[in-house]
Amino acid sequence: MATQISLDDTFAALADPTRRAILARLLDGEASVAELAQPFALTVRAISKHVGVLEQAGLVTRSRAAQKHLSRIELKPLRDIDRWLDDYRKLWEDRFDRMEDLLRRGADKKE
Amino acid sequence: MATQISLDDTFAALADPTRRAILARLLDGEASVAELAQPFALTVRAISKHVGVLEQAGLVTRSRAAQKHLSRIELKPLRDIDRWLDDYRKLWEDRFDRMEDLLRRGADKKE
DNA sequence: TAGTTCTGGAACTAAATGGTTCTATAATGT
DNA sequence: ACATTATAGAACCATTTAGTTCCAGAACTA
Numbered sequence: 001m002a003t004q005i006s007l008d009d010t011f012a013a014l015a016d017p018t019r020r021a022i023l024a025r026l027l028d029g030e031a032s033v034a035e036l037a038q039p040f041a042l043t044v045r046a047i048s049k050h051v052g053v054l055e056q057a058g059l060v061t062r063s064r065a066a067q068k069h070l071s072r073i074e075l076k077p078l079r080d081i082d083r084w085l086d087d088y089r090k091l092w093e094d095r096f097d098r099m100e101d102l103l104r105r106g107a108d109k110k111e
Numbered sequence: 112m113a114t115q116i117s118l119d120d121t122f123a124a125l126a127d128p129t130r131r132a133i134l135a136r137l138l139d140g141e142a143s144v145a146e147l148a149q150p151f152a153l154t155v156r157a158i159s160k161h162v163g164v165l166e167q168a169g170l171v172t173r174s175r176a177a178q179k180h181l182s183r184i185e186l187k188p189l190r191d192i193d194r195w196l197d198d199y200r201k202l203w204e205d206r207f208d209r210m211e212d213l214l215r216r217g218a219d220k221k222e
Numbered sequence: 223t224a225g226t227t228c229t230g231g232a233a234c235t236a237a238a239t240g241g242t243t244c245t246a247t248a249a250t251g252t
Numbered sequence: 253a254c255a256t257t258a259t260a261g262a263a264c265c266a267t268t269t270a271g272t273t274c275c276a277g278a279a280c281t282a
Contacts, residue, residue: 008126015122016270020195027198034228046271048229053269069229075203078196084131085193087138092186127240145258157241159259164239180259 005058007084010077013057018042019050023059026073033069116169118195121188124168129153130161134170137184144180 013019022036037047051071054060058077062069133147148158162182165171169188173180
């Protein structure tokens with residue numbers, strides 16, 4: 001029954017670059033907190049808290065295999081955001097907007 | 112030149128239900144702060160601040176026509192989120208995941 | 223049994239957030 | 253010139269957030 005996650009929580013969880021990086025890392029498969037912490041200049045505890053936030057937002061589930069609690073990415077909240085975007089997507093899929101998009105892609109090569 | 116908006120700011124701006132409601136409202140066209148404030152049990156000033164946050168996140172631009180500063184929705188940051196989702200979308204577009212999706216849609220009739 | 227590893231709880235801090243009220247300013251209507 | 257309307261700035265407050273450090277417990281390893 002998944003306790004119904006709010007868009008509020010999902011968006012808030014994604015508003016942090018560390019958490020987005022963790023999520024990206026989890027695309028490569030499950031990982032322990034220690035493993036997730038490795039690339040960052042942060043305490044393991046800090047990462048543990050970030051994973052906690054992701055878990056609260058339903059973006060991650062954990063299975064404790066021995067003392068290594070493995071984190072796994074969950075897609076449902078992301079699909080919810082995708083669906084939320086639908087109303088706006090309609091607008092930018094207009095022919096007119098598409099031209100603007102092409103122009104901007106050209107101009108935004110940086111980043 | 113639009114000062115390059117970060118995903119951080121965009122996600123943070125969208126993490127508030129009031130701000131998402133304002134954005135949805137702006138799908139129907141431009142509006143003044145006073146107009147935007149009307150549906151909410153909040154001070155006009157509070158709404159003004161919310162619009163400020165949306166503006167900072169590049170989701171809204173304003174044109175001051177007389178004393179009515181009209182807010183207008185901007186789609187670019189939303190398209191950026193859409194593109195950010197691409198990596199994850201790949202996963203849930205797998206045949207296997209699609210089955211799970213159908214099951215969940217059935218189970219999530221509530222909300 | 224004793225030591226090591228992995229993680230979460232508790233307590234703390236600094237900064238950001240969402241809200242308020244009150245005031246100032248700028249443009250419009252009379 | 254004066255009152256009205258629409259908005260932003262400033263100051264303030266309570267709550268949340270992201271981080272730290274230190275400690276405790278659970279599970280392997282020897």
